[in-house]
Amino acid sequence: MKIDKNTxxxxxxxxxxxLDDKESDDYINDLNSILDWVEQLNEVNTENVEPLSNISxxxxxxxxxxxxxxxxxxxxxxxxxxxxxGFFAVPKVVE
Amino acid sequence: MSKSSLKQTLKDLETKKISIRELNQDYLKRIxxxxxxxxxxxxxxxxVLKQIDNLEKDNSAKKxxxxxxxxxxxxxxKSMPTTAASKILENFNPTxxxxxxxxxxxxxxxxxxxTNLDEFAMGSATNTSFFGxxxxxxxxxxxxxxxxxxxxxxxxxxxxxxxxxxxGTDTGGSIRQPASFCGVVGIKPTYGLxxxxxxxxxxxxxxxxxxxxxxxxxxxxxxxxxxxxxxxxSTSAKVDIPNYFENLDDDxxxxxxxxxxxxxxxxxxxxxxxxxxxxxxxxxxxxVKIKNISLPHTKYALPTYYIIAPAEASSNxxxxxxxxxxxxxxxxxxxxxxxxxxxxxxxxxxxxxxxxIGTYVLSAGYYDAYYLKAQKxxxxxxxxxxxxxxxxxxxxxxxxxSAAFPLNEKQNDPIxxxxxDVFTVPASLxxxxxxxxxxxxxxxxxxxGIQILGKHFDEQQVFxxxxxxxxxxx
Numbered sequence: 001m002k003i004d005k006n007t008x009x010x011x012x013x014x015x016x017x018x019l020d021d022k023e024s025d026d027y028i029n030d031l032n033s034i035l036d037w038v039e040q041l042n043e044v045n046t047e048n049v050e051p052l053s054n055i056s057x058x059x060x061x062x063x064x065x066x067x068x069x070x071x072x073x074x075x076x077x078x079x080x081x082x083x084x085x086g087f088f089a090v091p092k093v094v095e
Numbered sequence: 096m097s098k099s100s101l102k103q104t105l106k107d108l109e110t111k112k113i114s115i116r117e118l119n120q121d122y123l124k125r126i127x128x129x130x131x132x133x134x135x136x137x138x139x140x141x142x143v144l145k146q147i148d149n150l151e152k153d154n155s156a157k158k159x160x161x162x163x164x165x166x167x168x169x170x171x172x173k174s175m176p177t178t179a180a181s182k183i184l185e186n187f188n189p190t191x192x193x194x195x196x197x198x199x200x201x202x203x204x205x206x207x208x209x210t211n212l213d214e215f216a217m218g219s220a221t222n223t224s225f226f227g228x229x230x231x232x233x234x235x236x237x238x239x240x241x242x243x244x245x246x247x248x249x250x251x252x253x254x255x256x257x258x259x260x261x262x263g264t265d266t267g268g269s270i271r272q273p274a275s276f277c278g279v280v281g282i283k284p285t286y287g288l289x290x291x292x293x294x295x296x297x298x299x300x301x302x303x304x305x306x307x308x309x310x311x312x313x314x315x316x317x318x319x320x321x322x323x324x325x326x327x328x329s330t331s332a333k334v335d336i337p338n339y340f341e342n343l344d345d346d347x348x349x350x351x352x353x354x355x356x357x358x359x360x361x362x363x364x365x366x367x368x369x370x371x372x373x374x375x376x377x378x379x380x381x382x383v384k385i386k387n388i389s390l391p392h393t394k395y396a397l398p399t400y401y402i403i404a405p406a407e408a409s410s411n412x413x414x415x416x417x418x419x420x421x422x423x424x425x426x427x428x429x430x431x432x433x434x435x436x437x438x439x440x441x442x443x444x445x446x447x448x449x450x451x452i453g454t455y456v457l458s459a460g461y462y463d464a465y466y467l468k469a470q471k472x473x474x475x476x477x478x479x480x481x482x483x484x485x486x487x488x489x490x491x492x493x494x495x496x497s498a499a500f501p502l503n504e505k506q507n508d509p510i511x512x513x514x515x516d517v518f519t520v521p522a523s524l525x526x527x528x529x530x531x532x533x534x535x536x537x538x539x540x541x542x543x544g545i546q547i548l549g550k551h552f553d554e555q556q557v558f559x560x561x562x563x564x565x566x567x568x569x
């Protein structure tokens with residue numbers, strides 16, 4: 001078994017997703033069966049094969065570095081769950 | 096009920112046989128009648144009427160003036176909220192318009208509403224949406240069928256004639272599979288043809304916008320409207336966009352079709368093998384040469400996809416943290432607790448599953464074994480197609496391994512659900528254009544789809560083959 005309780009807790013922590021016990025057990029099962037299934041890729045010989053990360057082209061186009069002021073901070077803050085004097089607000093970090 | 100086409104409607108509007116208001120009121124009426132299908136996450140009659148008012152005051156000529164279009168709720172729109180079918184974006188009002196929807200607005204189209212989808216486009220049945228299932232309009236009484244997914248709402252909107260076209264996105268089959276399930280046309284163009292600017296990201300190296308329509312001609316008109324270069328998407332392609340509609344040519348004499356032997360898989364229903372054979376016979380009659388080809392790494396496409404897509408998703412969805420927009424949990428005693436509770440309560444089960452698997456395959460010690468390995472196999476899959484296209488002009492396969500299945504079937508077994516994408520995922524990994532057109536029915540009279548794949552940026556050949564098959568089928 002690749003994923004045990006410790007591993008799922010570690011991944012959940014890295015993902016910043018809180019899981020209860022029932023959920024962790026379900027995900028342990030799901031993830032193990034998915035990982036067993038993808039294991040078949042090991043049958044493929046990929047020696048000297050370049051990984052493909054971008055299908056479109058290897059050269060990314062360049063553009064002029066010009067700033068544009070859309071002056072939309074108020075509009076953007078409209079969507080914030082909590083805001084304070086023109087900033088996003090979060091729970092206190094430093095005591 | 097005979098559905099009018101976009102092409103015919105444009106003519107009727109031009110000759111004043113019908114006004115923009117009359118046309119859209121007809122659609123509004125049907126949208127309200129078909130409320131039970133749960134096609135739309137956001138629909139506001141008032142908003143549509145306002146758009147009609149504005150267009151009536153506008154004297155300029157526009158290509159899609161007054162045409163009712165449905166928008167998958169993954170595209171950011173300024174005039175309507177955008178949710179990605181997730182609780183975590185429940186109250187999100189974008190401050191900008193996506194590239195694709197801006198193009199459609201510039202052409203004068205009317206947005207009738209935002210359509211339902213699988214949460215963040217992760218699913219094949221539109222059943223992972225926070226806003227409930229969409230029902231396939233072809234369902235019989237008391238036997239609700241899934242519309243496919245993830246763009247199930249858009250496919251259903253076209254099938255139920257609630258619009259003259261709809262936008263979708265396709266990462267591993269999310270346009271082509273629902274098109275097949277709902278009996279409509281769905282095209283996913285080449286990766287990079289349409290800018291991804293303003294589309295909520297799922298798997299950025301695979302995501303691509305596309306179109307649903309009643310027929311191939313309409314798809315060719317609409318795709319041209321949403322394609323084009325955009326510097327805000329670094330993978331957007333600088334290519335000339337041909338006039339697909341004007342160039343449509345159903346004469347396929349002398350062309351070669353590739354038939355990949357690896358797409359004959361065990362357990363495919365007879366009827367699907369049958370329509371595939373029928374399509375090949377039709378092409379043969381039209382003077383198309385049949386070439387048996389091999390795409391040897393086909394069977395590895397699904398496992399490759401289910402490493403790469405969740406990996407990219409886990410990274411893309413890190414932005415939903417309850418700070419800048421959307422949902423925030425009430426249980427927030429510390430910053431970390433706020434993140435963890437917000438994401439635990441804001442994301443649905445399938446999205447969390449994919450974030451977890453994606454995080455795992457990217458984590459220290461596993462990156463090479465899973466993610467890098469998958470990227471290498473992806474290269475082999477893309478090379479298979481490159482080789483095959485030296486011997487043929489296009490490839491024809493079935494779109495999906497089944498017709499529309501009952502709502503809520505397959506929900507508990509993720510791998511079984513993932514197998515829906517078996518015929519669509521390989522082309523996604525290779526970035527190729529693909530269309531699904533209705534071609535035949537199964538024993539329950541449900542539509543089945545044929546998929547046509549083309550070379551990179553050869554959408555014209557895809558459309559030409561599609562219209563040729565469509566005309567022979569009608």
